[in-house]
Amino acid sequence: MSKFHDHKGRPIVAVTGAGVVSSLGQGKQDNWDKLTSGVSGIHHIDRFPTEGLRTTVAGTVDFMNVEPRTAAGLSFALADCAAEEAIAESGLGKGDFPGPLFLASPPVEMEWSQRFQLDSEVDDPEIAGYKRLLSAARKNEHEAMYELLMFSRTAERLSDKHGTKGLPISLSTACASGATAVQQGVEAIRRGETDAALCIGTDGSVTTEALIRFSLLSALTTQNDIPEKAAKPFSKDRDGFVMAEGAGALVLESLESATARGANVIATIKGCGEKADHFHRTRSSPDGSPVIAAVNNALNDAGVAVDDIGYINAHGTSTPENDRMEYNSLKEVFGERIHNTPISSNKSMIGHTLTAAGAIEAVFSVLTLQHGKIPPTINYDTPDPDIPLDVVPGKYRDVPVTNVLSNSFGFGGQNACLVLSNDIV
Amino acid sequence: MSDNTTAKQSVWITGIGLLSSLGEGNDAHFKAVSAGKPRNLETERFKPYSIHTLVEPDWSQQISRRDMRQMEPWQQIGTYTAGLALDDANAKDEELCGRMDMIVAAGGGERDEEVDAAILKDGRSANDREALVTERLSNDLRPTLFLAQLSNLLAGNISIVHKVTGSSRTFMGEEGAGISAVQTAHARIASGQSDIVLVGGAFNGEREDMLLLFELGNALHHGDFQPVWSRQGEGSGFTVGSAGAFLVLECADHARKRKATPYAELKSVAADHGPRSPGAAAKRLGSAIASLGSTGKQAVLSGASGCAEVTKEEAELLASNLPDAPVRGYGTVTGHTIESQFPLGIALAALATSKGEFFAPFEASESNSDGTPDSIIVTTVGHWRGEGAALIKPVKDEA
Incomplete structure (x- = not known):
C-alpha cells in the first residue's frame, strides 16, 4: 500500500474536474450560489401545453438553445456543457480525453412531433x-x-467531440444512473484499465409523454400552485417528486496519475456500493434491506465507519414512500447517530433530475467538501414527525465535512451509494 | 481499448441461455445453427421485411403468470433466457444469486401501437395536436406500460423473478451495448472484482415501432431473404431476429469450488468505435482482433449485420488478416438481434468449443472448415457504430 492506494490496495480515485447544469443555471458557481441560498429552480411548465395535466410544474432547463428542441438533443447539450466545465477544470487536453466515457442517459424514444x-x-x-x-x-x-434516435448516439457525439477512448458506455439504472456512471469510472480506474475516466449523467427528457407516464404511476407531486414549494422532501405534506432536467460531469483520475501531472485534486471517490432489490418494480423491500446493504457496501468499500460520515446527500425525492424508506434504512445503518448527522436533499431546489440526479448530486457533494458548506433542504415547513432528521432546513450551514455519503435509488430495484471525501486533498 | 490478456483470473462460461427463432435451449440452437438455415422466417406479416420470429416457449417454466403480466415481450424473452442460463449453470441458489452481478444490454420497450395509431389518425384533422396528445395519452396509456418500456426494467424483472441482486447494471446503445456488457463482465471477473456475473441481452424484432427506427437509417434488408455476406447493393441491410442470449461468466476458481462445468473460456474482449469513414470500421476491428492474443488454428463467428459497406469491409478484413480461418456469419441463421448479437455469438462459440466442432458454411462464400479450431473469434460490428471482438478457447484445466 502506498499513498496512492486505498485500504484494499486499489488505486485511489481522485476527482480533478466537475461540471454541472440544472434549472438553477449553468456552471458550478451559479448553481452553488443559488443552492446555498435556498433558491428553487422549479417553475410552471411552458415548454408544452399543460391543460388537463395533473402536474404542471417541473425543473426544466430552458436556456440551452437547442434547435429543434428534442429530448435527445437537449440531453446531449446538457451533458456537453457539464463535460466542458469538468474537463476545463481538470486541465486535461481539450478534444483528446485520455480515458473512456461513461454516460448515464435517458432512454429517449421518438417524439410526437x-x-x-x-x-x-x-x-x-x-x-x-x-x-x-x-x-x-x-x-x-x-x-x-x-441518428437522434439511436440510444448510442448521445455518447458517440460526446466521445467524438471530447476524444474519449474506446467504446463509450451508455447506461441506465433509472434514477440511480448518475451514480452508476461514477461507479463505472471508479471501477475502471481501480482495475487499472485506465488512468482517467469521464463520467456524466444527463437528462433533458421532460416531455408531455414522460410527464404523463410518471403521473400515471402517481409518482409526481400535484402541488402546482406555488412551483418553488412543490418539492418538499421529508415534509409531512410531501406528495411526489418534481421532474427536472440537468447534467453533472466528473473527471476521475487515479490519484497517482493526477499527482504526477500536477493536477489539482478537488475530492476523492472513496467508495461505491450497490445492491439490487427483488421486491417490486417500483417499490422498495419493506424491511429496507437492499438500501441498507447498498449503504453498508459503500461504507465498507470506502473503509469508513458511520462516525466518519459528516453529511448525507439524500436521494430525498419528496415521494411519501422514498423519504420514509430512506430514513428507516439509514437509521438501521447509523443507529441513533443518524439524528445528529446533517442530511439534505438537493431535489428540494432542483427537482428530481432522474437519469442525471446521481451525477449532479455527486458534483454538489464535491462542492460541499470544497466549501465546508452544507446546502439546505428547502420547503421544510411541516416536518414529518416520523422522519426526525436534521435536514438542514431552509438555510445552508457552515460545517467542514470530510466524508459525504450520496444516495441514489431507482425503479427496477436499483440502489447505488457513493462516498466522497476530501481527507487527502 | 482492450482488456489486458494477462488477466489474473480465468473467465469461464458456465451457463448459457438461448431463445430465438431457432427454438429454446442449447441443443436446439447447436443443431439448428449446424443445419445452417434460418427457421421461422416470417415473410408476409411485416412486408417488405422478413423477420426471424421467436419460437414461443412454455413461459411458465421460468416466469409466473403474475410476473408475465407485468412485462412486454422483450422483457419476457430476456427474463426467460436469463432463467435458462442460471439453470444451465446450476446457479439458481438464493445465496449465490444474492451476490451475483448482472449486466444487461437493453434497448427500449414496446409502445402501444394501437394508441399511437389512433392519435396519429386523429392528429391529421386536429386543430391542436399537442392538446390531443395530452388528452389521449392521459386517458389511453396503461399505467404499467411505462415499466414495460423502461430499459433497466429487464434487469429489474430478472431481479424479481430470479433473485439476482448482487448488482444490476443496464447498458444501452444497440449492438455496442452487448459488446460493452460482455467486455465489462469479463473485466470484472478477470480483475478479481466479481466471482460470477450474469450477462446478456434480449431483443424483440416483431414490432413495427422498432422496424421504423432502423428503416429511418436505411438499415433494413428488403425483399427476399439473402444470407448476410450476399446482401450487397440493393440488398443491403439486416433482417431482424427476436432473441435472448444470456451467459453466466465465472471466475475459474469459483466455478471449480462449486463444481460447475465450463463450456469454454472467454479469454479476452476488445472494442472500439468511431466515425465510419471508408475503411475505418475495418481498421478498428482489425486492431481489436489483433489485441485478443489469438494463436493457432482459428475460426470466426461473425455477427455481421448485412449492411453492405461495413459487412463488405469486415469480410475483406477477415479474408486478409485471417486467411485460413473459416468465417460464419451467424446472422444468416439467427437474424440480426441488436443488443443480443454479441452475447449470442459468444454463446454459439462456447457451444461449438465444448463440442469440439465448428459449424458448416451458411452460404457459398463461406469456406469449409478443416477440423476443430483451437480458438473461435466472435465479432460484432454495429450496423451504425461500435466494433467488438472476443476470443473463446477450450478450457484446458477442468480439475
Missing part, C-alpha cells in the same frame, strides 16, 4: 399507424432523425 411529421409525408389515406410511418421512412431520407 417526429411521428406527426412522418405521418404527414404519406398521402394514401388507407395506410395507418406504424405501417404509414414505415412507408414514409422508406419514401424519404431521414438520417438526422435516425
